Amino acid sequence: MRYALAAGLLAFALAQAAAQAQPAPETPPPADTQPGSPPAAPEAPPPEPARKAKTSRAMPPAATPPPAQESAREAEVAALHAEVNRLQSELDAERAAVAAPPAEEAAPAAPAARSFWGWLAATALLALAAGFLLGWRLLDRRIRARYGGLRIY
16 A cells, blocks of 8 residues: 555656646747737758757757737736735735624634633643553453452562
């Protein structure tokens, strides 16, 4: 069971590492979806898989999108940043409303917390005492069965 779990975790880790090592290439949207954009340049053939070599080769520079697509992307990124900021401020306001209870409800919370820790300490003490007594009885029974009792001289 442990070996199967370890093999599964190893396979998952290797799959994650492979996914991170080879990110999916970005493909620009087709030219017919964006009116007024310049015609798309023919796509370059995919690069050949790298062969193992003792010397490292420099990666070719990434293809840059045309300026019209670049400005559209920048505008979309700016709009998304604005939406994230708006949602974050709403989330912060909601958290502040939940985190600050009214003054009337804040006072009874402290005795309840003290009560919980008191019950926890009392339960732990009783469990410790019960374990000690049960252990003592078990040891006494075994000694009586084997030697006829415990004699202190």
